[in-house]
Amino acid sequence: MESQGSVTEEELELTTYVGLDKRLVIIRAGDEVDSVLVCAERFNVLVDTLATPALCARALDILSDRLRDKPLVVINSHMDWDHFWGNSALDDNTQIIAHDEAIRRLDDPGSERELAEKRSRESRFEDVKIVRPTITFKGQGLSLHGGDLTLELLHTPGHTPDHVAVWIPEIRTCLAVDTVEHPIPEVWSRSPDDLRELCASIKQIRDLYPRHVVLAHGQTSDPQVVDRNLDYFTELRDAVAAVEYATVIQEGLDEKRGFELEDFVEIDPEMPLETKAFYRQCHRSNLNAVVAAHLSGVEFL
């Protein structure tokens, strides 16, 4: 998701969830994003590098005790800025793994354009350099065998084409990153194909029967969020199917009664306005995709 305002290095903290395996550490950059360190027997794995090199450097610093005696492998879950712009803080010899679709995104001129735009608005992005992954995989998955823990990288497109979630079977824990989000995830585009992929990815995570589903946004590991995300899309589909064509094709449908974000999910009254505006935008994207699927007769659930 987008930034809720500048997060500084001082705000970075290590945290965990009740019952979460102690070999996992949640690295929390304010309300912006969480990344995760997995300490396996044979190596450590950092899943995402936060939004700036300064934040990533600070994270490596406060984790230095855990990182000392084992090699570090990095996963970039997807090439959204809040998840990988910290890459340049890594040692040059650190291997960075991502899905092959990530390369396509980085090759797109939009990638540098976004950096230029954000740099012009926030000074904390001044020293960001786009550092590309060193290892990519095609297809459905890749396994990292850490000894006591296996990290199964699952291609879970839909939020973005390159998105990867991590399943750790020994502890029935899924690092869902942005495939599952509280209160709602966001689809990549209004194309029904992306919507179908996102719903299939969420179902893929549900069908693992995870004990913990660790999100990058929403600060929870409650597996019920997965079902709530699916219920949200089901209700959107049904709401669109229940009204006339003239209503469906209206501009600004997401602001009409019965189609607003709050009509589908409960929004914490304490949620900051900026965050609420962000999720309204996500809801608009999702509704546009649901309408497009409805009009073209595509089933996505």
Ligand SMILES: [Zn+2]
């Ligand atoms: Zn994100």
